[in-house]
Amino acid sequence: MSTVRSALVVTAHPDDVDFGAAGTVAVWTSAGIEVSYCVCTSGEASGDGSPEMAAVRESEQRAAAAEVGVHDVTFLGYPDGMVTPSLELRRDITRVIRRVRPDRVLTWSPEINWDFVPTTHPDHRAVGEAAFAAVYPDARNPYAHRALLLEEGWQPWAVRELWLADGPADKRNHAVDVTDVFDRKMAALRSHASQAGATSDGIEQALRQGLGSTAARFGLLDGRLAESFQVVDTSR
Template sequence: MVVTAHPDDVDFGAAGTVATWTAAGIEVSYCVCTSGEASGEAGRDAAEMARVREAEQRAAAEQVGVREVTFLGYADGAVEPSLALRRDIARVIRRVRPDRVLTWSPEINWSFIPTTHPDHRAVGAATFAAVYPDARNPHAFPELLADEGLEPWSVPELWLADGPVTLRNHAVDVTAYADKKLAALRSHVSQVGAAEGLEENIRAYLAGTASRYGMADGRLAEDFQVVDTG
């Protein structure tokens, strides 16, 4: 299960990795906390932008073999790691019952500030709390069990994207799935359009990541901080 703040976050940060999982027969679902309505030109209709971006994320998910996308409807640009958000993410975890959750780091990536959006960090913090302890604790949000019949669920593994480089400890070779990642990114027409240099920039970044982990020239990789949550 992948939890993100906005449509397109997963495609920039982890779509190659997701494609390796689905190719191996692993079922992946997305939980997107906002609908990305705080984007586009000034004066555009926010509700229409949300509709467009939700459709783009569903199309992008199809490119990497993901069929289920849940939108939580929080306000884009105003996400906080609130109890309500923790509850809503814990609800999805209990429903999906994943063996692994991938989300964004709650820490600042000082090496590349443009991706360190406050919403990303808020979602990371809320997801961490939903994984541990909320989803596994029958006394956390008891209404999930009492009213909705959602049994507690322990997620043994948490993957954090876009955290400080020094904390990342695992790389995934995505060389064979780079085209799928790029197709997913191109699905976000409202965000990338016909952006020149997108493929070259993405491939260069992935090549640099692979090089840091000692992979051979020509390999492409995405990296994460993988945490055993017991």
């Protein structure tokens, strides 16, 4: 990781990163990597459905981000539950990539995880597809979304690595040992009081079981916990 200076995590909703990758983010920030979040919706189609829910969930996500060392959080404001991999979303993610200039982008897989359908939300897959297109080719192509360069001044940027979360298990080729930062992952999750506050103990038990199985599958020692990803080389 010594050659990676910055990373960007692109998700559909507040709390997606904390369930799927907050341990990995904590490992990165502990190693000195500057991590930013781009959250495409504000998660307003959840909780009590009140008009204040978007603001509540944005506040919770910022608090959760701070628990794992992240202080740059961008919300794009797309409607929760109705995200599509549109040119507009690709443009907006491209803008964030060109601003952050990350070596690494982590987002959700555009493929279905048939082993655990509850996490395969259509918004997740749409954001993954749009983020993949933003990484390649949009962010590096000066002629893609021309106004970003000509009117806003955002210079092209080539991301070296794309990390995909929650894809099909047989395509995951990399695991991150998160045992030593699991308490920080849980602190981030508990920040989402509107979603997980009353059930955090059950969530912790389920995560320990799932992450323990992942660690065993990748050959880590007994008792370790790991998050897994499909890592794609996008440097070429």
